[in-house]
Amino acid sequence: MVSKQPSTTNTNKTINPAWQRVVIKVGTSTIVDSDGRVKYPVINQLSQVISTLSRDGYQVILVTSGAIGVALDQLGLTKRPTDIPSQQALAALGQGYLMTIYNQSMALYRQKTGQVLLTYDVFNNPQMLRHMQEALEVMLDNHIVPIVNENDVIAVDEMDHQHSFGDNDKLAAMLALAVKAQGLIILSDVDGLYTANPNLDSNAQQITRVTKIDQVIRKLAGGSESGLGTGGMITKLNAAELMVNHKAKMVLIDGQFPERIMQVIADEPIGTRFQAEEK
Ligand SMILES: Nc1ncnc2c1ncn2[C@@H]1O[C@H](COP(=O)(O)OP(=O)(O)O)[C@@H](O)[C@H]1O
Numbered sequence: 001m002v003s004k005q006p007s008t009t010n011t012n013k014t015i016n017p018a019w020q021r022v023v024i025k026v027g028t029s030t031i032v033d034s035d036g037r038v039k040y041p042v043i044n045q046l047s048q049v050i051s052t053l054s055r056d057g058y059q060v061i062l063v064t065s066g067a068i069g070v071a072l073d074q075l076g077l078t079k080r081p082t083d084i085p086s087q088q089a090l091a092a093l094g095q096g097y098l099m100t101i102y103n104q105s106m107a108l109y110r111q112k113t114g115q116v117l118l119t120y121d122v123f124n125n126p127q128m129l130r131h132m133q134e135a136l137e138v139m140l141d142n143h144i145v146p147i148v149n150e151n152d153v154i155a156v157d158e159m160d161h162q163h164s165f166g167d168n169d170k171l172a173a174m175l176a177l178a179v180k181a182q183g184l185i186i187l188s189d190v191d192g193l194y195t196a197n198p199n200l201d202s203n204a205q206q207i208t209r210v211t212k213i214d215q216v217i218r219k220l221a222g223g224s225e226s227g228l229g230t231g232g233m234i235t236k237l238n239a240a241e242l243m244v245n246h247k248a249k250m251v252l253i254d255g256q257f258p259e260r261i262m263q264v265i266a267d268e269p270i271g272t273r274f275q276a277e278e279k
């Protein structure tokens with residue numbers, strides 16, 4: 001694909017090769033508040049950071065939850081329904097709006113985007129996987145930021161024929177490995193992994209570095225309290241385990257401050273970093 005427009009890459013910048021290709025995952029609670037209202041300033045800040053990285057020569061893929069969350073805003077609802085078909089209908093309503101919000105924000109920074117909706121079976125089907133990889137390579141080569149979500153309306157777990165719903169943390173890790181990204185940055189409503197759920201335990205301490213996701217670490221993780229996010233810390237640890245087991249890294253940071261992505265890319269100590277010990 002040859003663009004008629006000149007490349008917007010800033011070739012004078014030196015980039016950190018340890019993060020040259022990066023997947024950034026944003027949870028619902030980062031972009032929708034507890035009353036179900038969209039946090040436009042956060043999305044705008046995130047778009048600015050991603051556009052800057054892309055212009056500097058990084059290849060960025062955004063995995064974003066929030067289709068159901070923004071649909072709550074569209075309908076004036078404050079709570080997520082519990083049955084799967086209602087959630088799927090909300091996701092169908094909200095996904096278009098989610099893309100509109102991102103497209104408008106990214107356009108302010110002249111950043112092009114493309115929507116990619118995935119299901120887990122893509123990763124088990126070599127042909128579909130190759131098609132996805134090839135399409136993403138072309139997008140990245142042309143400075144188009146892929147904006148990925150699970151295709152919620154048809155999301156079915158092939159193994160047990162149950163609806164597998166709402167685990168974009170794992171989807172982001174599988175995607176990061178499939179496209180050979182050096183790392184995954186997860187933005188959430190918490191600024192890292194704690195010794196206990198910090199919303200429930202005021203003595204909880206932040207853990208800044210995890211080299212192995214073992215039973216001790218797993219025991220620290222609880223579910224989601226926001227009523228909007230789905231996975232809680234457990235799905236983030238599953239994502240981290242996938243990354244670490246494949247010699248890649250994951251950093252978990254507070255999504256209220258998307259500019260902190262720049263600190264992660266600069267390898268500054270921030271949030272919780274999941275990475276195996278260098279041998
Ligand atoms: N040990 C822990 N450390 C940090 N957060 C935890 C822990 N255990 C459970 N949590 C919960 O996980 C939440 C983040 O997950 P979730 O609500 O699914 O967010 P997202 O929408 O970003 O995926 C935190 O807000 C917190 O309530």
Ligand SMILES: N[C@@H](CCC(=O)OP(=O)(O)O)C(=O)O
Binds near residue numbers: 066166232
């Ligand atoms: N795919 C769904 C949400 C899935 C999900 O993983 O949610 P979250 O726990 O907020 O990352 C959506 O867009 O609403």
